[in-house]
Amino acid sequence: MSWLHIMIFIPFIFALFVPFVYKWFTPQVHTGWFVLAAPLAVFLYLLKYIPTISAGEAIRSDLPWMPSLGINYTIYIDGLGLIFGLLITGIGALVVLYSIYYMSKEREALHNFYVYMLLFMGAMLGLVSSDNILVLYVFWELTSVSSFLLIAYWYQRKNSRNGAQKSMLITIFGGLAMLAGMIMLSMVAETYSIREILSSTEMITADSLFLPAMILILLGAFTKSAQFPFSIWLPDAMEAPTPISAYLHSATMVKAGIYLVARFTPVFGGSAEWFWIVSSVGLITLIYGSVNAVNQKDLKGLLAYSTISQLGLIMCLLGVGSASLYFGYGDESTVYAFAVLAALFHLINHSTFKGSLFMVVGIIDHETGTRDIRKLGGLMSLMPVSFTLTIIGSFAMAGLPPFNGFLSKEMFFTGILTVTESPVFGMESLGLAFPIIAWIASVFTFIYCMILVFKTFMGKHRPERLDKEAHEAPIGMLIPPMILGGLVIIIFFFPNVVSKYLLQPALIAVLPRFAETGGIDVNITPWHGWSTELIMTIGVIGFGVLMYRYLRKWSPLYGYFPQVLTLNHMYNQSLAGTEKISLKLTKKYMTGFVRDYLVYIFTFMICLLGSALWLSKGLSFDSSNDAPIHVYEGGVIVAVLIAAFTVLLAKSRFTAIIAVGALGYLVTLFFVIFRAPDLALTQLVVETVTAALFLLCFHHLPELRKERSSIPFKVTNLLISLGVGTIVTLIALSVNNHRLFESISGYFEDSYSLAGAKNIVNAILVDFRGLDTMLEILVLCIAGLGVYTLIKLRLVGREKE
Template sequence: MSILHLAILSPFLIAITIPFIRYLMRNVHIGWYVLATPLILFLYFFQFVSEIRTGKSISHQVEWVPSLDLNFSAYLDGLGLLFALLITGMGALVILYSIFYLDKRKEKLHNFYVYLLLFMGAMLGIVTSDHLMILYVFWELTTLASALLIGFWFHREKSTYGARKSLLITVFGGFSMMAGFLLLYIEAQTFSIQALINQSETLMSSPLFIPAMLLVLLGAFTKSAQFPFHIWLPDAMEAPTPVSAYLHSATMVKAGIYLMARLTPLFGLTESWSWLLLSIGLLTLLWGAISAIRQTDLKAILAYSTISQLGLIVVLLGIGSKTFLVTSMESKEIYAAAILTAIIHLINHATFKGSLFMVVGIIDHETGTRSIKKLGGLMALMPVSCTLSIIGLAAMAGIPPFNGFISKEMFFTNLLSIGEMGIHSGLEFMIPFVGWVASVGTFLYCSIIFFRTFTGDFDASQYDKKVHEAPIGMLISPIILAALVLILGIFPNLWMSSIVEPTVLSILPELNLEQIQTKLSLWHGINLELMMSLAVIILGFFLYRKLPFFQNKYSFFKKEREPLHTLFDRSIEGLDVSSKWITNLQMTGSLRDYMVFMLLFIIGVVGYTFYRFNSVSLQLSEASYVPPYVIGILLILIISTLAIPFMKNRITLIIVLGLVGLSISLIFAIFSAQDLALTQLLVETVTIMLLLLTFRYLPAFKPEFRSKRKKGINLLISISVGLGVFLIGASAFSFGNEVDFDPVSDFYIENAYELGGGTNIVNVILVDFRALDTLLEVLVLGIVGLAIITLVRHRLGRGEDV
């Protein structure tokens, strides 16, 4: 195992130690212990920058289950390194923030940091996995860990609702994604992402390619909160603010973005991929901005703003995937610029959105509310938080000199380039217009956050506590992020060659570094993009001033909750009602009904198999000779079995039942299966003794009335089961017309001595080949015995002998 593997797994290892370390740090916030993990990991991954900036990649592999083609393949290139730095860097800042945000006397911090480290490790696993199924394992682990973090305050109903909602939606997407991965494996016979990319042109011709793409996109869309699967994100805001700042600005919601970027070289060869990303991204971008305007909770506004910004990144990925569909180098460079913009905005969004979430957490922490209906006039009381808000909101709104302005201008350039080239016929003007309208919405909800929170009159009666600025410890992390917002705005080329360009090269491997190298500048002259930005500011400010008018006149602006939330709730309620109906239909409390269900299932499976493969052809000419005394024993066995259902006396019934078992033992002995004969004889003896011992405790025998219909059903099921068993036995000695059933006994005969080290094949099967089954069977029998004794004792009462 390489150091890279250990780095990926280290958060899990540290998480295991937290329940024990907390007892040694009773007087110290355990967050200080956890903080070292992301800091060390950030430095570890940062050392790869110099190597990966040249276009190289790092790969290490550990075999896990070779027979199933499962191996832990760690692959680090520009894209994986960018996300690893975001995960660890933001993780360190969030943990530092949480140390001052969460009170160690009131919160179960050991649980919180265990969940957080589990999530961090799972995210690192996603962005460094080259094996699709290993990626899926980490993917679902992020789903589980995020649900635990969202529901951390489980005593709040909204927290558990948000956790359950995010779990259901993202697990649905995860299952869909796994199905897509399996379809790719069926066609390519590999789970390696890099190997699949190398086979992309061959895979395109497969009928499974488009279904696989759609299923994978379902997983990515649910994770990255794309319309209409975005509804889990606003309810996830019930999580503690450090969770929102980490999961919903830089990590979890970006996992879907990562997957789309990683698989763009594979699926980008089809027009469908580009159109799906572009259309869903535009819809999400616009709807997120509109929905944010309708909210009154600060975190809800940021949640919908995150949805909108994620849609923007998906739009850029959709445009950039066109690089694989054009042939001229000029066109490739134009579309590759969209991928460059997506990566730059991804970094920018992590900085200003992380800072804004932390500032909103500070406001909530110091005032006790996040409602803009109560807030106002905090500028004088919380000047540092106000300044940080101005920086973050200006960056998100696209105002210079902050980093968001650069990526927004580049976004406009990419949209206008599409119109100029006329690739999307008929949409040359619509796509840039939709992007511009969404930008107006972005400016509008940024204005709502700032003016409704920090300006106006301060009303102390609206707050349950004395409002003041946050302590310096809580301000450090948002100050660092705000500083990055300003630095990356003034010096946009700071990380271009070391981080951004290698990332773009990972997504567009057919290009080289020279073709994607770009020099950015804060001022790029007076052009159409700048005019669009000025129009956004002017119209956005005008709409903010007129917003009360629109809210009073149109009910649309007063509805904070989308119809999609109601649809989800009704669907879950309907699913619950349906599941109860099905459960009540099956769980009748009758042992007979349960036996009928199981036997009907067996009859159906066996019947369909023989009907489908026509696998029985009796060849009596090849049947072995059966001595007359064996036939006599079989007749006794058959007559005894048929007599049992008609007996009215229990003693007689037990004796005949023993006769059946004795007959089976004799047949085993005659055909040289001494072990089976002895086992059967022992079991029959013990069973009869137990039945006789418990006989006197049974109530008097009363014939049970059954209708002719029920008797007919019982008879039909019995005959069908008998016929099915006969057909299974007959198939072992015959060959079908289409499919040959090789007897499994050949395998045991050939391998019993070599693999099991024994000449008694039956014993080897039980204690070697089926050792785990045998162990569990013994365990189950023991548990059943204990359960029976417990029930009997409970019924008898104390002091009575069982």
């Protein structure tokens, strides 16, 4: 195992020790100080790869897992993986530091909190660094499980449990769809390696599985990144503690879908289907999130919908930029590639200002006891540092200078305008809709950013509405958002440093054809002259100020939207309907009769295996090598059939038991005929004991009485018995004629020389499988002792009575 693998597994390693640290050192020392070392160590370790990766190289390390199946845990870190790795560990370290002051070590189960967070951190690191698609899927689902635990951390609250359930159902559904798509890709490319799949683009594009695989993978990405209409889980996930919200829902988990789309753009990008689906869903999510954010009364709810909106913006840019692969080489390809660069830039910017805002909202909640905008106001003088940080984060999200969001928002407008200036995939008629919708969404973004600042910190302070006396947070809680707020400003003044060392290598990972030119030559500056983008920004500010000024007059329009048509209502109704249908269905087949359950099982077996035999090509039954059937063997077969039908048609238990015993003894005759005396003796003893036990047990059972069953007995028994017997016989005959591997009987041919046994069966049972046989005997001994103990206790109880 390489050092790279060890660093990726560090969060999991730390998670093993967290319960012991919590037990030994709490309440003297906060557990977070121990946990902080994990993300900080990985972050510093990844920093050393920046020069290497910015030079056009990638880091790779192999760890064999199941090499015979072509499944290994191969770590591959390129420019795209590096950005996500730095965000996961960097934001993770700041969130852990923030949680030390936010989470009370006296009142909270910190060992659970930090174990869940480290599991999530490790899963995200594994996800963005895995080269094997099956390993990636394992980490993908681990993020869903760990986020479920984090969202339901305060499991005593009903809303927390419901939010965790909703996120789990939606993201797991998408994960299973994604797995199916990835399996299709591996079937076409004949490999599980993402690197090799990316090099097989032409073969995948020409295959009939191209479109189904694309749709299934996008389902996984859209559900994880809260794209419309799967975005309903994100607001409900705000029931988690603020450090969790700041980590999962601003910088990491919701970005996993973005990573997936960016990673597979080289495979599916350049196709009209990918362009339309990704860009359209992103644009709809952008407008949906921004419009709904304005109507929120809870600060975390506002940030949740703003996150949905910003994720839609990034997704839309990735969809638009994928058209670069359609043009090949040339100026038009470079123009569309600029949209991908803007997406990557906004990915970083969003993590900085949204992480800072979540932390500030957590501070407001922590120090005032409420997040309700209607109760807040006038906090500017009481919480000046929080106010300053809110201005930095909100104005960056609104796209105002001098903050990094202004730069990526201008690049967003440039990327969206590309579809009107250089139409592709039928954009000649619909291209104008893209910048119009983007501009409207930006106006609403500006409005909810102003709400966040002015409704919280301006106006009249009403302490009677607050649960606590408002005051500034301790310095330890302010340091993490201050670091992120500082990055917001620093990136604005030095964007090309980020572009050179992070954005350009990531662009090459998303659009590999630019590897020859080292990316695209772009100089990110705040001022580009009087351009269309600047005019759009001025329009956003002007119209946004006007709409915010008259917010009370037009905001009641939200109340006219019918609740029946909301996505949450549809989800709740579908969940309730599914539960009702499943309850009715369960009552239908859960009859309480074991026989009914066996009927279902055997019927499914007949249908499944029978259809498989029917559809199998090249299936044949060769009896040329079979031994001839003698008259006495035929007589035994007839006797077996008679005994079997007697069991089937018996009207009393006694008759059925005798028929079953006779059937067992007739099987013993087959062992004698086939010269297996040891098996015959074993069968004879077992059958005698079994028949005796059956008679003893049934003697003490109540009289047989007719029970109401939805399935007629005798005809069904006959049909199912014949069906199962026929299917098993056909499978046995077909298997005997279609040997895929060499028989293992040759391995036991020298049993006499190896084990000194003249009987090969005895040699297998006693020597070759001696340990297995000993354990089977041990199980029988334990079962016998248990039966003896129960009988003894029953007899002792009767004596006492």
